[in-house]
Amino acid sequence: MKKNTNLLIAAFLIAVSNLLHAQANLNVQFRAQLTYPGQTCANICGYTDSLGNEYALVGASQGMSIVDVTNPSSPNEITQIPNIDDLWKEIKVYRGFAYVTTEGGGGLQIVDLHPLPSATLPYQSYTGDSAIFNQLNSIHALHIDTTTGYCYLFGTNLFSGGAVVLDLNADPYNPTYAGKYDQLGYVHDGYVDNDTLFAGHIYDGYFAEVDMTNKANPVVLGIQTTPTAFTHNTWRSDDHKYVFTTDENTNSYLAAFDVTDPQNYVEMDRTQSYLPGSGSIVHNTHILQNWAVTAWYKDGFVITDVTRPQNLVHVGYYDTYNGGGSGFTGAWGVYPYFPSGTIVVSNVNEGLFVFTPTYVRACYLEGNVTDSICGTPILGVVVKISTVNDSSYTDISGDYAFGTATPGTYDVTFSKPGYQTKTYANIIFAPGAVNTLNNVQLFSPLAVPVTGQVTNSTSGNPMTGIPVMFDNPNYTLNFLTDGTGNFSSCNVISGTYTVAAAEWGFQTYCNAVNVSSINQNIPVTLSPGYEDDFTFDLGWITSGTASAGVWERGEPQGTTFSSTPANPDFDVTGDCMDQCYVTGNSGGSSSQDDVDNGYTMLSSPVFDLSTYNDPWIHYDRWFFNDGGSGNPNDSMVIRLTDGATTVTLESITPLSNGNSSWVHNAVRVASYFPSLPATMRMIIIVYDLMPGHLVEGGFDAFLVVDSNAISVPAHSNTAILQAYPNPFSGTTQINYTLPASPENDAYFEVRDITGRLVSTHPVNNQQGNITIGEGMPGGIYFVRLMIGGIMTETIRVVKSE
Numbered sequence: 001m002k003k004n005t006n007l008l009i010a011a012f013l014i015a016v017s018n019l020l021h022a023q024a025n026l027n028v029q030f031r032a033q034l035t036y037p038g039q040t041c042a043n044i045c046g047y048t049d050s051l052g053n054e055y056a057l058v059g060a061s062q063g064m065s066i067v068d069v070t071n072p073s074s075p076n077e078i079t080q081i082p083n084i085d086d087l088w089k090e091i092k093v094y095r096g097f098a099y100v101t102t103e104g105g106g107g108l109q110i111v112d113l114h115p116l117p118s119a120t121l122p123y124q125s126y127t128g129d130s131a132i133f134n135q136l137n138s139i140h141a142l143h144i145d146t147t148t149g150y151c152y153l154f155g156t157n158l159f160s161g162g163a164v165v166l167d168l169n170a171d172p173y174n175p176t177y178a179g180k181y182d183q184l185g186y187v188h189d190g191y192v193d194n195d196t197l198f199a200g201h202i203y204d205g206y207f208a209e210v211d212m213t214n215k216a217n218p219v220v221l222g223i224q225t226t227p228t229a230f231t232h233n234t235w236r237s238d239d240h241k242y243v244f245t246t247d248e249n250t251n252s253y254l255a256a257f258d259v260t261d262p263q264n265y266v267e268m269d270r271t272q273s274y275l276p277g278s279g280s281i282v283h284n285t286h287i288l289q290n291w292a293v294t295a296w297y298k299d300g301f302v303i304t305d306v307t308r309p310q311n312l313v314h315v316g317y318y319d320t321y322n323g324g325g326s327g328f329t330g331a332w333g334v335y336p337y338f339p340s341g342t343i344v345v346s347n348v349n350e351g352l353f354v355f356t357p358t359y360v361r362a363c364y365l366e367g368n369v370t371d372s373i374c375g376t377p378i379l380g381v382v383v384k385i386s387t388v389n390d391s392s393y394t395d396i397s398g399d400y401a402f403g404t405a406t407p408g409t410y411d412v413t414f415s416k417p418g419y420q421t422k423t424y425a426n427i428i429f430a431p432g433a434v435n436t437l438n439n440v441q442l443f444s445p446l447a448v449p450v451t452g453q454v455t456n457s458t459s460g461n462p463m464t465g466i467p468v469m470f471d472n473p474n475y476t477l478n479f480l481t482d483g484t485g486n487f488s489s490c491n492v493i494s495g496t497y498t499v500a501a502a503e504w505g506f507q508t509y510c511n512a513v514n515v516s517s518i519n520q521n522i523p524v525t526l527s528p529g530y531e532d533d534f535t536f537d538l539g540w541i542t543s544g545t546a547s548a549g550v551w552e553r554g555e556p557q558g559t560t561f562s563s564t565p566a567n568p569d570f571d572v573t574g575d576c577m578d579q580c581y582v583t584g585n586s587g588g589s590s591s592q593d594d595v596d597n598g599y600t601m602l603s604s605p606v607f608d609l610s611t612y613n614d615p616w617i618h619y620d621r622w623f624f625n626d627g628g629s630g631n632p633n634d635s636m637v638i639r640l641t642d643g644a645t646t647v648t649l650e651s652i653t654p655l656s657n658g659n660s661s662w663v664h665n666a667v668r669v670a671s672y673f674p675s676l677p678a679t680m681r682m683i684i685i686v687y688d689l690m691p692g693h694l695v696e697g698g699f700d701a702f703l704v705v706d707s708n709a710i711s712v713p714a715h716s717n718t719a720i721l722q723a724y725p726n727p728f729s730g731t732t733q734i735n736y737t738l739p740a741s742p743e744n745d746a747y748f749e750v751r752d753i754t755g756r757l758v759s760t761h762p763v764n765n766q767q768g769n770i771t772i773g774e775g776m777p778g779g780i781y782f783v784r785l786m787i788g789g790i791m792t793e794t795i796r797v798v799k800s801e
Contacts, residue, residue, distance in 0.1 A: 024274070026405060027303065027316035027358040028343075031072040035351035036060050043141075043284065043333035044346035045091040047098065049116050056335065056344040057098055058352050059089025064100050064111065065352075066121075072342045072354045079119040081111050087348075090141045092151075097172045099151060101139035108139060108153065108166075110173055122173075126166075130177050132158060144168070145192040150215070151175060152197065154187045161186035163199060165215045179215025184208055184223075191234045191243075198234040198243050198259075203547065205229025207245055209262050222262030227253040227270050235287045242268065242309045244292055246282040250326040250586035250593070254282055254294055254302075256309040268309040269401070273299040274317045279326035279587070284333050291315075291359055293336040293343065298324055301334045301345050305362040305405075307432070313362035315405035320345055320353050326586055363429035364403040365437070369394050369414055372441035374449070374490030378416065379477075381442065385429070386411040396478075407431055417474050418493035419444045447491040448515050452522035454485045454501055462486070463503065463526060467536045470497040470513075471577065498727075499524065500576050504538045504605050507531045510576035511778065511800040512729050530607045530704035531780075533575035539605040540581070545598030546688060549584035549696070556580055557587030561626055561694055565660040566590035572620045572662050572700040574726045574796050580700035582622070583686050591627070595634070595688040595695045602699060604682040612676055612706045615669045618796075620662045621684070622698030625654045634695035637685045640667070642677035662700070664794075701796075703780075707751075721785065727798035731773035734783055734795070741766045746787045752779060773799055 042059035049055070056075070058065040063083035068076045083089070086104025093099070093113070100109040107127035115121055128136040140155025149169040155161045162182025166175035181187070181197065188202035197210040197218070206226060211219040225231075232248035236259075243259045246252065253270040273280050273296045280299040285292050290307040303316030321330030329348045336343045336357075345353040369381045377398025384391040385404055392402035404410075409428050412435075415421040419442040427435055454466045462485025470477040472495055479487035494516050501509040506526040513522055532538050534553050542551040555578045558569025567590065571580035583600055584593030609615045617640070625632040636652040649667050669676060686697035720737040734748065746763040750772055758781065761770045772783065778799050785793045 024300075024319040025317060026274070026314075027360055028318040029356040029358075030318065031342075031354040031356055032069075032075050033351060033353050034067060034075045034077065036065065040087050040348050041332060041346040041351055042087060042089040042348070043091060044335050044344055044352075045093055045098070046335040046338055046344060047093050047096075047113050047116075048339055049113070051117075052339070053117060054338045054340060054342060055113075055116060056352055056354070057091045057093070058344075058346055059091055059100070059333070061085055061087055061089070064089065064091055064098060064109075066113075066116070067352060068117065069338075069342055069344060069354050070340075072340075072356060075352060075354055078117060079121065081109070081121065081123055083109055088140060090139075092142055092144045094144045094146060094149070094151070094168055095172045099142060099144070101142050101153065103138045103140055103155075105137045107136045108142075108151075108175070110175075112173060124173070126175055128177060132164070132177050136164065139164075141189040143190055143192050145195065145212075147194040150178060150192070150195075150212075152190060152192050154189050154199075161188075163187045163190065163197065165212070179212075179218070181210055181212065181218040183218065183220055188231070189233050191236055193236060193240075196236075198236060200231040200234050200245070202231050202248065203545075203550075205231055207231050207234050207243065209243075209259060222259075222265060224257060224259075224265040224267075227255050227267075232282075233284045235285050235292075237287055237306070237309075238289060242306075244285050244287060244306065246285050246294065248281055248283060250279050250281055251277065252282045254285055254292060254304065254312065256306060256312060258309070269312045271304065271312040271314070273302055274314045275299055275324070278324050280324070280330075281326060281328065283331070286334065286336055288336045291336075293334050295331040295334045295345065297321070297332070298327055298330040300331050301343070303357060303359065305360075305403075307361065308364065308401075308434075311362075311364055311366060311401040311403065313364065313403040313405065315360050315362050316357055318345075318353075318355060320347050320350060327589065360405055361431040362403040362405060363407055363431060364401070364434040365412065365427075365429070366401040366434060367399070367437035367440060369398045369400065369440045369442060371447065371491040372443040373447060376490055378419070378442060378491065380475075381414050381416045381419075384413050384415070386413065404429060412437065414440050414442060416442065418446045444491060444493060446494045448494050448518065448520055449488075449490045450492040450515060450520050450522060451486065451488040452524055454481050454487070454509075454524045454526060456506075457525045457527040466501055466503055466524075466526070468499065468501045468524060469535065469577075470499055470515075472497045498577070500535050501526060502532070502536045502538060504532070505530060505607070507780065508533055508535060508576050510535070510727055510798060512727070530702070532604075532702045533572075533577070534579040534581060534700065535575075535577040541603045541605075542600065543603070544600040544685075546595050546600045547597040549593050549595035549686075549688070550600045551581050551583055551602040551684075551686075551697075551699075552585050553579055553581050554585050556582045556698065557585050559587060559590040559593075559696075561590040561624075564624075564626065566594070566624045566626070566694060567696045568622050568662065568698045574723060574798060575701050576727065576798070580698055581684075582699075583695075583697040590694055590696075595686050595697070596692065597688060599685055599687045600697075602684045604702065607680050607704065608678040609669055609673075609676040609680055609704070610678040612669075612704070614706060615676065616705050616707070617667045617669060617682065618664070618701065618703040618705065619682070619699065620664050620701045621650070621652070622660070622662055622696070622700075623652045623686075624660045624694070624696040626694050628693030629691050632693040632695075633689050633691075634693055635687050635689075636697050637687070638665075639683040639685070640669070640672060641681050641683060642673055643679045643681070645673070646683070647672045662698070664701075721783070721793050721795040723783070723795055723797045727800050728773055729800045731771050732797055732799075733769050733771050734797075735769045736763070736767065736785065738763075738766045738787075742787060746785070749784050749786060750776075751782050751784065772797075 084104035300319035
């Protein structure tokens with residue numbers, strides 16, 4: 001009963017949260033809504049006729065719906081132009097003609113809008129001429145260069161999805177093929193003006209600036225990765241100095257880039273919706289003078305003041321979707337260019353929304369925060385404008401820049417755990433004005449100066465450019481060693497930290513350090529060897545063809561399918577920190593970010609085994625495959641290559657060894673490559689085969705050891721071993737549960753990373769524990785359960801130095 005009551009309370013709270021979320025609005029007046037029963041809606045455009053009548057052009061699944069919104073409170077559908085019934089529709093207008101794309105096929109539909117408000121409109125489909133005669137079929141999106149009169153089609157069935165260029169100058173109703181841009185592969189969407197294309201290469205995670213003057217020979221001027229590397233949409237500012245981008249994935253950003261120098265693009269700022277961290281996915285943005293008007297799926301649409309691209313501030317929004325979180329539903333597109341100022345929004349399942357916005361300038365707050373003792377920047381200070389509850393955080397340089405849409409007189413507070421809060425009272429915020437609070441100094445009675453040096457354990461030489469992390473529940477500090485291997489900070493808040501450092505070709509350093517004394521020095525020593533628990537990015541490469549669920553490094557966000565874990569919710573126990581590689585990491589629904597429509601591949605940096613005697617490669621992997629139609633048929637394949645020869649170490653399928661847990665494996669390299677090459681790579685591929693099913697993969701705890709004495713078998717489920725704490729500083733306790741009482745000789749043996757036997761411990765009961773670690777130096781150890789002379793289970797533990 002208690003459980004059911006809790007569920008009812010939870011459901012009530014969720015319902016209240018959704019209701020409040022759906023009512024969220026600022027500086028936007030709702031005027032009307034028009035639904036499309038039995039149809040979904042994709043993108044949206046607009047058209048104003050010679051009489052001043054304004055029409056929303058809605059990309060409904062059964063064809064473009066033309067809605068008179070001249071009276072925004074009373075939208076009236078004039079007609080719907082039949083098209084292939086398909087979710088994806090994109091529309092642009094040029095010289096009184098609407099151009100409609102769909103992934104459903106049939107080419108480019110062209111509709112003559114000149115007879116409006118008559119419902120009888122001529123239309124036809126263009127499927128290609130000359131070099132592409134009758135070859136054009138499916139099209140994802142389009143944009144029109146209205147300055148030069150060319151139409152660009154993106155994500156078509158031609159040229160691997162590169163851009164197809166059509167000439168509209170002679171006759172907009174009968175385009176002609178002019179060229180293509182396919183040098184960098186698939187283009188999902190883009191913006192073009194005066195022969196300059198900013199192409200969204202969504203699966204490669206960047207936009208490309210392309211000179212399209214010669215349509216037969218485009219020239220790539222530069223490329224730029226966007227914040228979450230899933231570049232969907234681009235739009236250039238009116239002064240041509242900046243490009244604004246959207247990434248179509250969970251917790252993504254609208255970002256601003258200075259593009260005045262194609263060889264040196266500079267990210268100016270990035271922002272999430274008016275509900276940062278909601279999980280909402282940004283989709284399409286448009287620039288209107290100094291505002292970005294952006295569709296944000298489940299968070300509706302947002303108006304952002306982009307007058308200062310280095311400080312993007314939301315000044316209006318309306319939530320068109322009753323619910324929150326991640327997912328590809330809610331507001332698909334927005335059109336803000338009607339002369340009247342009316343804004344129209346298309347929701348996937350809720351239809352057309354009509355709004356009257358009030359455009360206001362932001363009130364800005366910018367400055368810098370430093371430590372009062374040593375003058376160094378402070379990261380992560382909360383800067384809050386009172387009453388309106390707008391807040392931001394300082395970056396690694398101690399800088400902050402944000403603002404509010406609501407003018408007034410407010411207090412501004414600066415706070416961070418371990419520091420004394422500082423308040424500036426009665427700051428006047430006015431539209432368009434910039435309040436600058438520079439050199440705000442915070443004092444910490446708990447701050448400790450810390451220095452350290454990273455050295456090579458073999459040579460004793462300092463190591464340059466090594467990432468060092470201090471981490472505890474309240475703080476994370478990141479350093480990069482200088483030319484003498486040193487790192488330092490004068491304002492580390494006292495407490496216990498996990499200190500980690502890593503470099504490819506060395507074992508990960510992971511140690512618990514109590515920062516408590518004045519002028520504390522922390523030496524860090526890296527020992528040669530290959531280990532990567534993905535605490536840091538050490539250069540693994542991702543590639544593939546999958547449209548979603550690509551490999552990414554991070555703290556895993558678990559998902560479930562029918563109560564079974566799909567994506568892992570944790571990394572491998574016993575390694576440093578909490579990072580691993582997973583195929584997509586959005587959390588939420590198990591179907592949202594699994595591997596789709598192809599494969600995703602993860603490749604290690606090269607590792608040299610030529611100096612090893614008998615190397616074994618250890619790793620842990622996760623595989624899940626279920627759902628969909630018919631029997632799951634996807635796979636994970638783990639390979640080893642020396643550049644010339646590639647061998648398969650494991651091929652995991654639902655029928656062979658598929659499950660939803662971390663599985664350890666150890667491989668003797670000499671069994672596959674007796675010569676022990678110097679050019680080895682590990683490759684992990686997850687395939688999504690047709691018909692589609694849910695498939696997830698994970699990879700963690702890569703390690704090379706030079707001994708078969710500590711080889712670790714795949715989990716045999718004959719016993720359960722757990723170590724706590726792990727990592728540990730003094731001792732750790734190994735808890736064990738055997739499937740039966742040990743009738744044969746049973747004992748634990750502890751070996752170091754070289755395979756040397758450190759200690760043995762007898763086992764007499766089916767359940768119990770042993771304590772190890774006293775007198776052992778810091779390092780990696782393997783605790784092996786031996787029964788009747790056979791190794792049955794192994795667990796890895798790490799002792800901090």
